[in-house]
Amino acid sequence: MRVLIIGRGGREHALVWKVAQSKHVSDIFVAPGNDGMSKMATCIDIAETAVEQLVAFAKEQTIDLTIVGPESSLSVGVVDAFEAAGLAIFGPTQAAAKIEASKQYAKDLMAKYNIPTATYEVFTDYEAALAYIETTGVPIVIKADGLAAGKGVVVATTFDQAQSALQAMLVDDAFGEAGTRVVIEECLVGEEFSFMAFVRGTDVYPMVLSQDHKRAYDGDSGPNTGGMGAYSDVPQISEVDRQQALETIVKRMAHALVSEGTPFTGFLYGGCMLTNNGVKTIEFNARFGDPETEIILPRLKSDLVEIIQSLLANQTPIIEWSEAQSIGVCIAGKGYPGDVTTMGMPIGGLTDLEQCDDIQVFHAGTKWDGHQWCVNGGRAAYVVASADTLLEAQQKVAQALDRIEQKTVFWRNDIGYKAIAHQKK
Numbered sequence: 001m002r003v004l005i006i007g008r009g010g011r012e013h014a015l016v017w018k019v020a021q022s023k024h025v026s027d028i029f030v031a032p033g034n035d036g037m038s039k040m041a042t043c044i045d046i047a048e049t050a051v052e053q054l055v056a057f058a059k060e061q062t063i064d065l066t067i068v069g070p071e072s073s074l075s076v077g078v079v080d081a082f083e084a085a086g087l088a089i090f091g092p093t094q095a096a097a098k099i100e101a102s103k104q105y106a107k108d109l110m111a112k113y114n115i116p117t118a119t120y121e122v123f124t125d126y127e128a129a130l131a132y133i134e135t136t137g138v139p140i141v142i143k144a145d146g147l148a149a150g151k152g153v154v155v156a157t158t159f160d161q162a163q164s165a166l167q168a169m170l171v172d173d174a175f176g177e178a179g180t181r182v183v184i185e186e187c188l189v190g191e192e193f194s195f196m197a198f199v200r201g202t203d204v205y206p207m208v209l210s211q212d213h214k215r216a217y218d219g220d221s222g223p224n225t226g227g228m229g230a231y232s233d234v235p236q237i238s239e240v241d242r243q244q245a246l247e248t249i250v251k252r253m254a255h256a257l258v259s260e261g262t263p264f265t266g267f268l269y270g271g272c273m274l275t276n277n278g279v280k281t282i283e284f285n286a287r288f289g290d291p292e293t294e295i296i297l298p299r300l301k302s303d304l305v306e307i308i309q310s311l312l313a314n315q316t317p318i319i320e321w322s323e324a325q326s327i328g329v330c331i332a333g334k335g336y337p338g339d340v341t342t343m344g345m346p347i348g349g350l351t352d353l354e355q356c357d358d359i360q361v362f363h364a365g366t367k368w369d370g371h372q373w374c375v376n377g378g379r380a381a382y383v384v385a386s387a388d389t390l391l392e393a394q395q396k397v398a399q400a401l402d403r404i405e406q407k408t409v410f411w412r413n414d415i416g417y418k419a420i421a422h423q424k425k
C-alpha cells in the first residue's frame, strides 16, 4: 500500500513510524512533513489545508490510504474532498469535525445529549460578557469559539485576567474570526486525562488513557504550552471512572453525532477531568492528540493500518495494547512558549541521542542543516521511552536526555510525576 499522512509535527512523525511497521505498506508520503521523518517517508511540499492539491497528489500517486493529523485539514473539509473523489481517507468530515472547530457547537451538543461538562454561556458582545463575569466571579474559563492553535483558552483566576481575555478576543480581535464569539464556562477542578478512541459511527474502540503536561515548567508551573510531555497509562484514574468517561463522554458523543446526521469516523479525543462530581468533559478534539500520539502509538501492538482498514471496511478491528508504560518529554527551544530565542541554532547531542537503544525521537520543530539538528520551532522534538513502570520509563528518558546540551533548548524533568507518586503509594 501507498500511504499519505497529512501534517508536519511530532504526532505525524509517530504516525509515520507506526505505519512504517505495517507489512502492508510499501511507500509513505507526508504532506508537508519535516526533516525528521524524511528517512522513513517522502516529504512533499503541499500544505495541510491545500485540499485540491492533496486530492490531485493522491490521485496521481495512486495513494491507497490517507491519514489526517491536524484539525486545520479536517476543518477545511479534506475528508469530504477525498471521499468525493473516491479516495480512501481516515478522519471525520468537516461537519463532524465541528466538535473541535467550534467550541459553542460542541457545548450545545453536550447540553443536548447530556454529556457531562462545565456550565457555560456564549457571548459576542463585550459589555454583556463582562456583565456576566461580574455575576459569576472568578475563577472562570474564557474560550475563543474557533480554532486558535491551543492558545484560545484562558483560565482566569482574577477579574482583571478575565477582563483582558474578553478584551483581547471580543474587542482587539487577537484571534481574528475564531475569537469573535466566546464561550465562558465554569472552572472545573480535578485530574485531567485524555481519552482517545477509534470511532466509526456508533462503534467506539477505546485506546489506553494518557495525560499531557501543558505547563512549561516543572511542577506544572509557568505558562500554557502545546504540551511539554505526556505519559500513558494514567493509574490515578480508576477503572470505574474510566468506564464512566467511556460511556458518558466518548460513546455518548459518537452517538450524538450519528443522531445529528453527521457520523464521526476517525480518532475521537475526549479531554476529560475527574472532578468531585464525577468525570466531566473539558473539550473534544476530532483527531489524535499531540503529544499523546507520540506515547500511545508505542503501546499499540496491533498494525495501525490494519485497524484503519477494518474500520473503513465496516469490520471489527483487532486492537491490542502493550502493558508497557510510556513517557515522552518535549525538547523545546529556549523562550517557548514565547518567542524562541534560539531559532536555527544547533541542538547539541540530539543526533547522538537518536542512537540510544530503546528510545524513540519524534521530530516536530527541527531542521537538519546537513550536519546536525537545529531548532526550527517551539516544540522541537519528543524523546519517548517505554518500560514496565512509569518510573523506569522516566529514568530511561532522563538518561537519554543527559546527552543533550542545554544551550539552545530546555525540557521538563518531572513528566509523569503524579502517576509515579500514585504508583509508589
Ligand code: AMP
Residues within 6 Å of the ligand: 118, 141, 150, 151, 152, 153, 155, 185, 186, 187, 188, 189, 192, 214, 271, 282, 283
Ligand atoms: P484546551 O486548549 O481546550 O485544551 O484547554 C487548555 C486547558 O485549559 C485544558 O487542558 C485545561 O487544563 C484548561 N481548561 C479548559 N476548560 C476548563 C474548565 N472548564 N475548567 C478548568 N480548566 C479548564
Ligand code: GLY
Residues within 6 Å of the ligand: 212, 227, 285, 288, 289, 290, 291, 292
Ligand atoms: N494534547 C491536547 C491536544 O492534542 O489538543
